[in-house]
Amino acid sequence: MDFQAVLKEVVENTDGGLATLLMDFEGIELGSYSKPDAPFDITTIGIEFSVVLKSIQRAAQMLDAGETAEVAIQAEKVTTLIRIVSDTYFLAFSMTPDANIGKARYLLRTRVPVLRKELT
Amino acid sequence: MDFQAVLKEVVENTDGGLATLLMDFEGIELGSYSKPDAPFDITTIGIEFSVVLKSIQRAAQMLDAGETAEVAIQAEKVTTLIRIVSDTYFLAFSMTPDANIGKARYLLRTRVPVLRKELT
Numbered sequence: 627m628d629f630q631a632v633l634k635e636v637v638e639n640t641d642g643g644l645a646t647l648l649m650d651f652e653g654i655e656l657g658s659y660s661k662p663d664a665p666f667d668i669t670t671i672g673i674e675f676s677v678v679l680k681s682i683q684r685a686a687q688m689l690d691a692g693e694t695a696e697v698a699i700q701a702e703k704v705t706t707l708i709r710i711v712s713d714t715y716f717l718a719f720s721m722t723p724d725a726n727i728g729k730a731r732y733l734l735r736t737r738v739p740v741l742r743k744e745l746t
Numbered sequence: 747m748d749f750q751a752v753l754k755e756v757v758e759n760t761d762g763g764l765a766t767l768l769m770d771f772e773g774i775e776l777g778s779y780s781k782p783d784a785p786f787d788i789t790t791i792g793i794e795f796s797v798v799l800k801s802i803q804r805a806a807q808m809l810d811a812g813e814t815a816e817v818a819i820q821a822e823k824v825t826t827l828i829r830i831v832s833d834t835y836f837l838a839f840s841m842t843p844d845a846n847i848g849k850a851r852y853l854l855r856t857r858v859p860v861l862r863k864e865l866t
Contacts, residue, residue: 678801682819684794698818699802 629744633659636733642725644704647672647718648711648741651680656715656745664720666704672718675708679716696731709734711741749864753779756853762845764824767792767838768831768861771800776835776865784840786824792838795828799836816851829854831861 637643645660645668653673757763765780765788773793
């Protein structure tokens with residue numbers, strides 16, 4: 627299964643799923659999948675999140691908190707889950723606020739190892 | 747109830763609670779509470795998180811995602827929940843990875859309005 631198929635699978639198998647993005651920490655996109663009616667440009671958001679993740683990793687190091695596994699950002703209109711795939715890549719998944727976030731968490735947790743294998 | 751009492755209450759009423767911090771987005775601490783055995787300096791972490799939150803708010807604006815309500819960061823050794831209190835302040839709550847995060851979410855959601863009232 628190539629990574630583009632994984633990106634689509636995660637969105638299409640989550641009620642309320644909007645878009646996924648695989649990106650490196652420099653903000654360069656490797657792949658993405660958006661539902662046709664997604665109300666935003668996931669790549670633009672991903673570039674901003676790459677900055678967020680760097681800050682979070684720095685904070686986690688100061689905390690001696692180990693590798694950061696997951697970041698969840700719940701805003702009024704969109705919930706975004708981010709999981710770190712490797713030293714180089716992260717996966718972001720945006721969904722509606724009423725999406726099944728438990729299912730989304732499960733999908734990311736199980737699919738990230740697949741992506742990691744594809745990418746190394 | 748003053749805000750220092752709220753900061754203590756949240757930590758002491760969550761199994762696995764470690765520390766709370768009330769800080770403005772410039773990184774200036776208003777108050778904090780740490781359990782005596784908390785393994786890190788919550789203020790130092792908070793300063794780093796103030797940078798994270800600015801990036802998240804910027805990303806949320808680009809998403810037209812409305813006001814960011816909550817950020818959860820799950821690292822290997824520490825989970826941190828952040829809730830925005832007002833245009834000026836945020837509340838960060840760090841706990842062990844096995845803490846009751848549902849209870850923590852509930853406490854922050856119900857106590858943040860109390861803090862907001864104290865601060866305005």
